[in-house]
Amino acid sequence: MRRLRVVNGGAVRPVLDLFSGARLTPTQRRIAHSLVEHAAKAAYLSAAEVADLAGVSQPSVTRFAMALGYSGYPALRRELRALTDGVEPAPEGNAMQLAVRGETEHLERLHGQLGRLDDVERAARLLVDSRPLPVLGLRAAAPLAGYFGYFAAKVHPDVRVLDGAGSPLLDRLDQARAAGADAMLAVVLPRYPRESLEVIREAKTHGYAIVTITDSVVSPAAELADVVLPAAVGTQLVFDLHTGPMAMAMVLLQAMCDAAPELAQRRLEDFEQTAARRHVFTA
CATH class of the missing domain: 3.40.50.10490 (Glucose-6-phosphate isomerase like protein; domain 1)
Incomplete structure (x- = not known):
């Protein structure tokens, strides 16, 4: 499993909450982690960029969005923008800390x-x-x-x-x-x-x-x-x-x-x- 870098920002919690409770496959978890890891810019990444960050295929990103109930990745990205626009940085901790919390x-x-x-x-x-x-x-x-x-x-x-x-x-x-x-x-x-x-x-x-x-x-x-x-x-x-x-x-x-x-x-x-x-x- 790759090491996640530290994330400090108020965008982490809204992005993390979006996936909370969802039953995801290990591949889909990798995608979710990449979005949390890059929470500050997640809403502006293309499906190809997310796939590259997570080390998965672009269709996997589309299936990930659909597993969360969206019609595709563009719909998920719009939701991410609505959640994170205007959020001020806050020292919430990294993704590992949030998982333990x-x-x-x-x-x-x-x-x-x-x-x-x-x-x-x-x-x-x-x-x-x-x-x-x-x-x-x-x-x-x-x-x-x-x-x-x-x-x-x-x-x-x-x-x-x-x-x-x-x-x-x-x-x-x-x-x-x-x-x-x-x-x-x-x-x-x-x-x-x-x-x-x-x-x-x-x-x-x-x-x-x-x-x-x-x-x-x-x-x-x-x-x-x-x-x-x-x-x-x-x-x-x-x-x-x-x-x-x-x-x-x-x-x-x-x-x-x-x-x-x-x-x-x-x-x-x-x-x-x-x-x-x-x-x-x-x-």
Whole structure:
């Protein structure tokens, strides 16, 4: 990924807000970054100039504009001019800083959302009682599923992370059900892998209760879930930032510990004794 230069100017925020929340491909994100990076003059660049700055083809710039709901790049450029004309420079920071600031805003919303813990506590009860506990996460969600699974295994006796695609995935789902699983955590993040949704549908036909961590209550995975735990993802860089979903995963794990405190404490103590005996850690 190329390095973005520092941008200081009041034009950055209006241009950035124009793309906020839009579901864009990585190529389209590069175009958006180029426009943010050159916010002060973005409204006066031709499609060819934008393509050159972003290192993409000119048709990609046209498709980018249409993905935002415009008839083409000229219509997007007119909107950019309306947003940035007369804007005075202001020390807002560079595009990287603004992306991180956006994550703090997402966490603030998550903070407010957690004022009511009904859904989190319901999800925790479903998951902590499932033996075994399958945790689904494909493509971009695989690292988060693995992160959750690593720590969940310290307090739950049988966690099975399902992060491999293909027919063996459904086999593992069937095996977990045969072993007694009755609930599954599904982490489904944009761009919403079709296979993730297919696995969730298959799980529901076998009687699984589905807890889903996803980016929005209107994501394709939300309508299939028994409990939805939404946490927004950052979309201001070429690839998504998953700070919010990771925080939600750890909140859910804490709630699982609270739902079965004796089990969690016993397993944590067993782990510490084993780790000490094996000299697992240096400190």
